[in-house]
Amino acid sequence: MTQDDPFGIALNTGKLKSRPKDASPKAEAQSDAVAEKHGFVDRAPRKKRGRKPSPRTGQVHAKVMPEVSKEIAREARMRGVQQGVLIEEAWALYKADKELD
Amino acid sequence: MPTIVVASPKGGAGKSTTAVLLGTELARGGVDVTMLDCDPNRSLSLWAERADLPDRISVQSDVGESGIVRTIKAFDADGQVVIVDLEGVASRLVSRAISQADLVLTPMRATTLDATIGARALELIAEEEEALDREIPHAVVFTMTKAIQSKQHKGIEASLRGQGIDVIDPPLMERAAFSGIFAFGGDLHSMPPQGNMDSARANARAFAMEVYKRLTGEV
Numbered sequence: 662m663t664q665d666d667p668f669g670i671a672l673n674t675g676k677l678k679s680r681p682k683d684a685s686p687k688a689e690a691q692s693d694a695v696a697e698k699h700g701f702v703d704r705a706p707r708k709k710r711g712r713k714p715s716p717r718t719g720q721v722h723a724k725v726m727p728e729v730s731k732e733i734a735r736e737a738r739m740r741g742v743q744q745g746v747l748i749e750e751a752w753a754l755y756k757a758d759k760e761l762d
Numbered sequence: 763m764p765t766i767v768v769a770s771p772k773g774g775a776g777k778s779t780t781a782v783l784l785g786t787e788l789a790r791g792g793v794d795v796t797m798l799d800c801d802p803n804r805s806l807s808l809w810a811e812r813a814d815l816p817d818r819i820s821v822q823s824d825v826g827e828s829g830i831v832r833t834i835k836a837f838d839a840d841g842q843v844v845i846v847d848l849e850g851v852a853s854r855l856v857s858r859a860i861s862q863a864d865l866v867l868t869p870m871r872a873t874t875l876d877a878t879i880g881a882r883a884l885e886l887i888a889e890e891e892e893a894l895d896r897e898i899p900h901a902v903v904f905t906m907t908k909a910i911q912s913k914q915h916k917g918i919e920a921s922l923r924g925q926g927i928d929v930i931d932p933p934l935m936e937r938a939a940f941s942g943i944f945a946f947g948g949d950l951h952s953m954p955p956q957g958n959m960d961s962a963r964a965n966a967r968a969f970a971m972e973v974y975k976r977l978t979g980e981v
Contacts, residue, residue, distance in 0.1 A: 674842070694893070
């Protein structure tokens with residue numbers, strides 16, 4: 662082995678041994694206590710609570726007859742979806758019928 | 763599986779550069795290396811995505827505080843090396859990783875600010891050794907050093923050595939190839955030439971060899 666080529670011989674991986682380390686919850690708590698004392702605190706990002714925002718941000722401005730409005734609302738409520746989902750489905754059927762892309 | 767944790771609460775100290783150079787040089791020497799990217803900035807992952815990973819290297823991304831101990835344990839196998847790259851902040855993730863380390867490397871530039879903040883990691887290690895009742899080998903590696911050492915560098919190094927801190931010689935010098943490796947991915951042998959490649963390769967190899975000696979108890 663030379664200074665210019667210290668890897669002139671392959672490293673002996675057999676010499677690479679792991680030392681025993683305590684990974685128990687107690688050891689973790691001890692480590693956390695030491696960390697806090699030295700200002701090494703919990704910085705893990707907090708997960709946002711609650712429902713994720715809907716991707717349905719497109720807006721249509723449709724006025725329909727009152728009975729149709731009630732039927733759409735009832736159907737959406739029964740299926741547990743937004744009314745926009747029904748409009749998307751109706752639009753897909755319309756496009757298929759008209760053979761639009 | 764010796765676990766090497768690269769830790770300093772100081773950002774920009776050269777942690778990810780140290781991790782990549784060490785990992786790629788050990789892999790080139792025939793060692794299987796698993797690199798854990800625990801930095802939300804994903805420096806290691808970005809390097810890994812730039813080009814095909816060198817042989818014998820795998821990268822695990824987005825390892826967080828809750829999963830760090832479990833992830834290190836998952837790759838526990840003799841003859842391999844795990845390298846943990848941490849964010850440059852004082853977080854509990856740092857202390858948990860240190861608790862599972864066979865060797866902690868603290869990179870620091872040869873400036874008073876880096877040394878002062880880097881010393882916090884050394885204090886944490888010392889107290890963890892006491893709390894966990896086991897020795898945690900650790901060493902400082904100077905990064906981005908110049909060919910001619912400044913008075914500041916000499917003073918900081920003498921101070922550390924005087925306190926019994928292990929300082930790895932050679933340091934990792936400021937080299938175009940060391941910063942360029944994040945632009946091209948791969949290792950110092952696969953990337954397009956950036957500056958004096960022979961010197962960069964020799965520097966990285968000699969540094970990795972010193973780390974290897976510490977893992978095998980030859981130092």
